[in-house]
Amino acid sequence: MKNYIIQSIRLTLVLIVLLCILYPLGIALAGKISKGNGSGEKLTKNGKVVGYALIGQSFTKPEYFWGRPSAVAYNAAGSAGSNKGPSNPDYLKEVSNRIDTLLKYNPGLKKSEIPADMVTASGSGLDPNISEQGAAIQINRVAKARKLDQNKVKELVAMNTLKPFLGLFGPSSVNVLKLNLALDNL
Structure with missing residues (x-):
């Protein structure tokens, strides 16, 4: 023993x-x-910190790409999902309203072309990325609002698209804040 x-x-x-x-x-x-010395990758504009690469932000103006909806209004102190399931009537109404908003601000867009990440909140409510398709459906609106050539905006989206790790793991995604800062730099 x-x-x-x-x-x-x-x-x-x-x-x-x-x-x-x-x-x-x-x-x-x-x-x-790592980038940011453990404090996160800070993104700056004109020498001023405007956000972090790994925390989503709300963009609602037509001249910017919109990010994934947030159940916590992008409040990092209260990171959480909505915990509402697909059979919850309140949740279905929220998703329906988000679809209507996308259709209203993106003329010519069909309901079937809207990817799920553009109308459903992430589990953390802070997701900074959208799918490549989520960015693609917004190109016409952003180009028109900024009076830019659509091909130039497509090129910018392609340059800011993160490919899957080792070409195998995960989908392609676009960091919305980085893309919008690149748009402002044009």
Whole structure:
């Protein structure tokens, strides 16, 4: 029995060193060598911080690309989903209103062309990215509002499209804040 107690104490001490000291230090080091030194990638405009690359923002003007809807109004302090299921009448009404808004501001767009990410909120409510299709359906509106050539806006979307990791994992996506900052720089 004494042997088991000593082995248990040794194992506990080894796990304390590994999980309470080395692992947190490794994670902190990884954060320090990442973009933003562990504080997140800050995006600036004219020397002023306008947002973070990994936190979505609300854009409602026609001359900007719109992001994914948020159940928490993009409040990072209260990150959460709506927890409403597809059979909830309130949720269905919200989605229907979002579809109507997209159709109103994007003439010529068909309901069947709207990707799900443009009318449903993410689980965190802070998703900064939209699908490549979500950006594509907005090109005409943005180009018209900014009096730009559609091909120039398409090119900008293509330049700001993040491809799947190793070409295999995940879908292509577009960071809305980075894309809108690139639009402002034109």
